[in-house]
Amino acid sequence: MSERLPPLVDTHCHLVLLEERGLLNQALEGALAAGVDEIISVGLNLDDSDQNRRIAEQHEGVYFTCGWHPHEKATPDAAQLHALAELLSHPKAVAVGEVGLDLFFRPGYHEVPLDVQERSFRLMLELARDAGKPVLIHDRDAHDEVLAAFAGVPGSRGVMHCFSGDAAFARRCAEQGFIASFSGIVTFPRAENIQDAARTVANDGYVVETDSPFLSPVPMRGRPNLPERVATTAAAVARLRGAPEAAVRAATTATAHRVLGIAARSTAATRE
Numbered sequence: 001m002s003e004r005l006p007p008l009v010d011t012h013c014h015l016v017l018l019e020e021r022g023l024l025n026q027a028l029e030g031a032l033a034a035g036v037d038e039i040i041s042v043g044l045n046l047d048d049s050d051q052n053r054r055i056a057e058q059h060e061g062v063y064f065t066c067g068w069h070p071h072e073k074a075t076p077d078a079a080q081l082h083a084l085a086e087l088l089s090h091p092k093a094v095a096v097g098e099v100g101l102d103l104f105f106r107p108g109y110h111e112v113p114l115d116v117q118e119r120s121f122r123l124m125l126e127l128a129r130d131a132g133k134p135v136l137i138h139d140r141d142a143h144d145e146v147l148a149a150f151a152g153v154p155g156s157r158g159v160m161h162c163f164s165g166d167a168a169f170a171r172r173c174a175e176q177g178f179i180a181s182f183s184g185i186v187t188f189p190r191a192e193n194i195q196d197a198a199r200t201v202a203n204d205g206y207v208v209e210t211d212s213p214f215l216s217p218v219p220m221r222g223r224p225n226l227p228e229r230v231a232t233t234a235a236a237v238a239r240l241r242g243a244p245e246a247a248v249r250a251a252t253t254a255t256a257h258r259v260l261g262i263a264a265r266s267t268a269a270t271r272e
């Protein structure tokens with residue numbers, strides 16, 4: 001096993017939150033050592049998206065997104081929308097996200113009413129459509145509502161982050177232009193539906209992510225997650241698909257580049 005495996009992309013993590021925990025350098029160095037050459041650092045609101053821009057500007061291989069998370073208590077106003085659109089024109093801004101719907105209401109988690117979430121989500125889908133960008137979707141317990149929102153903004157396309165549906169839902173998403181992104185959840189023992197989706201999605205129909213600092217995969221569960229652990233999730237998906245790890249890594253990286261509009265780098269392009 002001396003041959004180096006193809007590089008990976010962590011398509012969804014939060015470098016600003018890792019920086020707040022004093023883990024940014026460890027996250028970036030560990031990623032490179034693990035062959036995670038590119039990281040998409042995802043914005044949660046206007047200020048957080050701008051912080052992610054700053055980190056992306058400082059580090060090669062780091063890209064960022066402009067988002068308005070469903071836990072945001074108010075919809076973005078006109079000035080905030082304008083600022084998000086400006087940020088989105090940055091050369092390292094690859095997507096709108098994360099945005100979406102979250103029907104898992106719990107005190108201390110979030111209690112934002114669905115109608116507020118739906119207004120924010122629609123504005124963000126329109127922002128992405130107008131900018132010609134893909135969207136990173138947060139869908140917690142809201143599969144049907146999310147698909148209905150896509151139907152309301154034709155031409156929407158992107159990634160279902162932390163994919164949490166079954167194989168049939170993955171097919172419905174694919175029909176709407178959305179690929180699945182598997183996170184450490186796919187390694188959890190009771191995630192049989194998600195594992196079934198990971199077994200059956202098309203070779204070019206999925207990517208992998210960490211959502212770090214959240215959601216460490218087995219066997220690191222309970223510790224702060226880091227982008228390097230996307231390799232653990234890719235290996236788990238390879239086992240589920242009965243495919244070589246190298247093939248899964250190469251396929252997910254090519255898919256991430258295609259969907260997010262990132263040019264393959266010379267180091268990444270030639271290895272198989």
Ligand SMILES: [Zn+2]
Nearest residue numbers: 098138161162
């Ligand atoms: Zn999320």
Ligand SMILES: [Zn+2]
Nearest residue numbers: 012042098211
């Ligand atoms: Zn996230």
